[in-house]
Amino acid sequence: MDNLTILTWFTAATTAAVVIQAGMLIGMYFAVRKTGEKVESLAAEIKTKVLPTADTVQAMLVELRPRIETIANNASESSTLVKAQIGRIDATVNDILDRTRLQVIRADEILNSTMDKVEETTDIVHRTVVSPVRQLAGVMQGLSAGVEFFLGSRRRHRNNNSSSVPQDEMFI
Numbered sequence: 001m002d003n004l005t006i007l008t009w010f011t012a013a014t015t016a017a018v019v020i021q022a023g024m025l026i027g028m029y030f031a032v033r034k035t036g037e038k039v040e041s042l043a044a045e046i047k048t049k050v051l052p053t054a055d056t057v058q059a060m061l062v063e064l065r066p067r068i069e070t071i072a073n074n075a076s077e078s079s080t081l082v083k084a085q086i087g088r089i090d091a092t093v094n095d096i097l098d099r100t101r102l103q104v105i106r107a108d109e110i111l112n113s114t115m116d117k118v119e120e121t122t123d124i125v126h127r128t129v130v131s132p133v134r135q136l137a138g139v140m141q142g143l144s145a146g147v148e149f150f151l152g153s154r155r156r157h158r159n160n161n162s163s164s165v166p167q168d169e170m171f172i
Helices: 003-162
Strands: none
């Protein structure tokens, strides 16, 4: 094969490759054009539907931003005030508990003192009143027993003289 034939074959192959590339480029052109049309229709739809919504949202955010900031500031101030009030309440409750403890201790001391005085008074009354009264009652019982014995022995003497039979023997 000579050079001319080889050159012809190479030229033909190159031409075929260029034609194939041109066909691919034309196909890509139509695909891009078709995609471009879809993108344009999608962009138009976005402009008509999404952009007004975005504008409304942005306007609402611009309008609500000061209110949101005010709410956030108020919440922060309220939490600070609540924290301070809770601290005051805690201090007051602790003070009340301390005072209550002191009053309970005082009441306990008063009750113990009163109970001690009642016990002392009971002992004093027992020593000064009850014991002498018991002793006097014992003396009175002793005198009474002595008088009964003395009077009883006289009665027995009189009864012994009048009847000579003891009463035990009467039942036999």
